[in-house]
Amino acid sequence: MMELFPRKQVIGFGFSLLLTAIALAVYFFDLSFTAGMTILLVTAFVQAAVQLVVFMHAGETGDKGSIYTNIYYSLAIALVTVFGTLLCMIWGYV
Amino acid sequence: MEFFERFAIPHPSAPIYASMVAIGLTVIAIVAGLTYFKKWGYLWREWLTTVDHKRIGIMYLISALLMLFRGGVDAIMMRSQTAIPENTLLDAQHYNEVFTTHGIVMIIFMAMPFIYALMNFVVPLQIGARDVAFPRLNALSFWLFFMGAMLFNISFVIGGSPDAGWTAYFPLAGNEFSTSVGTNYYALALQIAGLGTLMSGINFIVTILKMRAPGITLMKMPMFTWSALTANVIVVFAFPVLTVALIMMTMDRLFGTHFFATTNGGMDMLWANLFWVWGHPEVYILILPAFGVYSEVISTFARRNLYGYKSMVASMVGISFLSFLVWTHHFFTMGQGALTNSIFSVTTMAIAIPTGIKIFNWLFTMWKGKIEFTVPMLYAVGFIPIFTIGGVTGVMLAMASADYQYHNTMFLVAHFHYTIIPGVVFAMIAGLTYWWPKMFGFMLNERIGKWAFWFIAISFNVTFFPMFFTGLDGQARRMYTYSEATGFGPLNMLSFIGALGLAVGFALIAYNVYYSTRYASRNISADPWDARTLEWATQSPVPAYNFAITPQANSSEAFWDAKKKGHELFKGEVQKIHMPSNSGVPFIMSCIFFIWGFSFVFSLWIPAILATIGIFICMAQRSFERDPGYYISVKEIKETESKLRGA
Numbered sequence: 001m002m003e004l005f006p007r008k009q010v011i012g013f014g015f016s017l018l019l020t021a022i023a024l025a026v027y028f029f030d031l032s033f034t035a036g037m038t039i040l041l042v043t044a045f046v047q048a049a050v051q052l053v054v055f056m057h058a059g060e061t062g063d064k065g066s067i068y069t070n071i072y073y074s075l076a077i078a079l080v081t082v083f084g085t086l087l088c089m090i091w092g093y094v
Numbered sequence: 095m096e097f098f099e100r101f102a103i104p105h106p107s108a109p110i111y112a113s114m115v116a117i118g119l120t121v122i123a124i125v126a127g128l129t130y131f132k133k134w135g136y137l138w139r140e141w142l143t144t145v146d147h148k149r150i151g152i153m154y155l156i157s158a159l160l161m162l163f164r165g166g167v168d169a170i171m172m173r174s175q176t177a178i179p180e181n182t183l184l185d186a187q188h189y190n191e192v193f194t195t196h197g198i199v200m201i202i203f204m205a206m207p208f209i210y211a212l213m214n215f216v217v218p219l220q221i222g223a224r225d226v227a228f229p230r231l232n233a234l235s236f237w238l239f240f241m242g243a244m245l246f247n248i249s250f251v252i253g254g255s256p257d258a259g260w261t262a263y264f265p266l267a268g269n270e271f272s273t274s275v276g277t278n279y280y281a282l283a284l285q286i287a288g289l290g291t292l293m294s295g296i297n298f299i300v301t302i303l304k305m306r307a308p309g310i311t312l313m314k315m316p317m318f319t320w321s322a323l324t325a326n327v328i329v330v331f332a333f334p335v336l337t338v339a340l341i342m343m344t345m346d347r348l349f350g351t352h353f354f355a356t357t358n359g360g361m362d363m364l365w366a367n368l369f370w371v372w373g374h375p376e377v378y379i380l381i382l383p384a385f386g387v388y389s390e391v392i393s394t395f396a397r398r399n400l401y402g403y404k405s406m407v408a409s410m411v412g413i414s415f416l417s418f419l420v421w422t423h424h425f426f427t428m429g430q431g432a433l434t435n436s437i438f439s440v441t442t443m444a445i446a447i448p449t450g451i452k453i454f455n456w457l458f459t460m461w462k463g464k465i466e467f468t469v470p471m472l473y474a475v476g477f478i479p480i481f482t483i484g485g486v487t488g489v490m491l492a493m494a495s496a497d498y499q500y501h502n503t504m505f506l507v508a509h510f511h512y513t514i515i516p517g518v519v520f521a522m523i524a525g526l527t528y529w530w531p532k533m534f535g536f537m538l539n540e541r542i543g544k545w546a547f548w549f550i551a552i553s554f555n556v557t558f559f560p561m562f563f564t565g566l567d568g569q570a571r572r573m574y575t576y577s578e579a580t581g582f583g584p585l586n587m588l589s590f591i592g593a594l595g596l597a598v599g600f601a602l603i604a605y606n607v608y609y610s611t612r613y614a615s616r617n618i619s620a621d622p623w624d625a626r627t628l629e630w631a632t633q634s635p636v637p638a639y640n641f642a643i644t645p646q647a648n649s650s651e652a653f654w655d656a657k658k659k660g661h662e663l664f665k666g667e668v669q670k671i672h673m674p675s676n677s678g679v680p681f682i683m684s685c686i687f688f689i690w691g692f693s694f695v696f697s698l699w700i701p702a703i704l705a706t707i708g709i710f711i712c713m714a715q716r717s718f719e720r721d722p723g724y725y726i727s728v729k730e731i732k733e734t735e736s737k738l739r740g741a
Contacts, residue, residue: 066303073331074331077331077418080418080419081335081371081418084371084419084421084422085364085367085371087430087434087437088363088367088422088425088428088430088434089361089363089364089367091434092430092431092433092434093429093430093431093434094429094430094431
């Protein structure tokens with residue numbers, strides 16, 4: 001019976017509910033802007049990872065390698081674009 | 095009448111009225127011709143509904159050549175306006191429209207379809223596939239591009255052309271300073287064409303990763319296929335940025351948002367930033383397939399295998415990643431501090447390393463080779479020194495502090511023409527001449543081709559080299575005239591003479607197509623260049639199913655091995671072949687997209703809503719349709735094969 005029970009998915013579902021609750025809590029508690037944004041950013045990225053691995057089955061098929069390469073490459077380019085933009089428009093702007 | 099006033103040209107002139115008449119007459123001539131020769135059915139069955147990658151490639155090719163001549167006319171107009179000081183051939187507004195459309199047409203509607211023409215035609219053949227992975231999506235890609243191009247091209251007779259430069263920087267491109275609908279055309283036409291390009295990107299990545307014939311591992315793919323793969327990876331990662339930026343631009347212009355406004359929290363610099371986050375990878379999307387073409391051409395006509403295959407692949411993958419790290423060098427002078435500029439300076443110079451590796455690999459391929467100077471090889475050999483001048487001036491521009499001197503001058507204009515023309519235009523003409531016999535079953539005349547090459551290569555330098563000097567002397571780009579006291583006159587006249595020479599060169603290419611169609615021998619082999627890769631292993635012109643038997647490859651030059659080393663390409667018996675069926679939906683859906691774009695340009699909301707519904711209906715049709723494709727029987731394949739072999 002144990003192998004029929006989708007243990008990973010149930011745990012994942014619970015975890016994603018928890019992450020949503022934490023993110024929602026930012027609204028109800030009187031946090032500073034920085035603290036609120038940090039919580040939101042962290043929970044958002046963890047949430048995306050949970051969705052990808054648990055519910056979109058990244059890493060369960062033969063092309064696991066190309067899926068993860070793709071994800072990491074996208075992440076690298078997204079981060080370069082975001083931080084590069086911040087560098088040009090805000091931090092490095094004189 | 096009030097309704098129709100919005101379609102009027104805000105800045106009419108005699109040439110525009112003449113173009114209106116010319117466009118009208120051309121449309122009437124095409125419709126009348128099709129009706130008279132009873133070709134409507136043929137056009138619909140064989141071309142408008144086709145999903146065959148070869149035919150789509152040819153349609154891309156025709157569009158690219160048409161747009162090359164349109165953009166070329168713009169270029170001649172600019173050079174003749176600036177040929178003498180204080181010229182009044184064009185006024186400032188007209189000149190603005192001409193340089194804006196020249197840039198857009200050449201990059202988006204000439205260079206992009208040209209590379210997709212070659213990719214469509216060649217990539218599935220090089221990897222031994224029957225078609226691309228998603229043939230109908232491929233048709234949709236083409237028609238979206240085509241309708242985007244048409245929407246952009248009607249702008250100068252209906253409502254006015256965009257005039258804010260091909261970069262359309264805010265706040266100039268905002269409603270405050272660009273009051274005509276021109277910039278709306280820019281946003282919508284690029285959006286529609288860009289969607290098509292993004293779909294092509296996904297399509298080709300899947301095709302190359304999933305549909306290779308047995309034996310073609312990633313490291314045994316021909317170099318052009320590798321270049322197509324890296325270019326399409328850039329497409330998939332860069333084009334979404336353009337899509338989003340254009341949506342924001344459309345929202346700003348049509349719905350009063352303030353993304354790029356200078357007030358209410360908007361940031362005009364963000365447009366320049368987003369534009370170049372897409373725009374810099376875009377130039378590598380153009381150059382990488384060109385590198386692929388040169389690799390094929392040089393190795394074929396030096397009669398040697400490509401030197402340094404692995405380093406070629408590594409440098410292309412390197413370029414495709416580095417291309418995302420350099421965009422800020424397009425606006426070094428916008429106000430970032432020294433640290434930011436230094437970072438992007440260094441990344442920019444770093445791109446010269448993989449590019450240099452490629453240049454040396456081509457030189458080593460030719461080293462001790464038996465070089466045969468055919469037309470494609472002339473372009474490839476001419477490319478190396480000319481492109482190197484473009485590269486060296488690129489490194490000059492990459493030095494942020496020195497860029498304060500060069501930026502926005504003709505020096506920059508000379509630099510990017512020195513990279514794009516040998517890098518893309520030469521490569522595309524080389525590829526066109528090289529693959530022409532595979533596409534049409536006859537060869538282009540070598541003698542006329544060589545005349546065209548020398549006209550183009552020499553005139554190109556006469557046109558653009560003087561701009562380095564006028565630029566260093568301080569002539570700004572995009573200025574419609576200058577005073578005699580500046581002393582820019584003689585060098586600009588020289589540029590104009592060069593531009594006329596370029597026009598002669600391109601006219602010779604057009605004449606070559608006409609001449610060869612009439613007189614060239616149809617009795618040529620399927621492999622007239624004694625080439626090395628798989629596309630030459632099938633018949634010319636290529637049958638619908640590409641290969642009667644799926645080829646088995648053992649190296650990146652499987653066909654060469656089959657000819658010289660006794661490798662067996664085609665093992666087994668002919669079996670029935672499953673093919674995708676034609677569909678008119680991509681064409682119809684793209685026509686609706688055209689109406690959608692046109693309605694948005696003029697803020698006609700009711701047709702816009704109807705067109706949006708129409709687009710969704712087309713998508714739903716695709717979701718619910720059952721389309722099992724069809725089979726070509728063994729008998730039919732054998733008949734086709736023996737007919738094409740001339741038996």
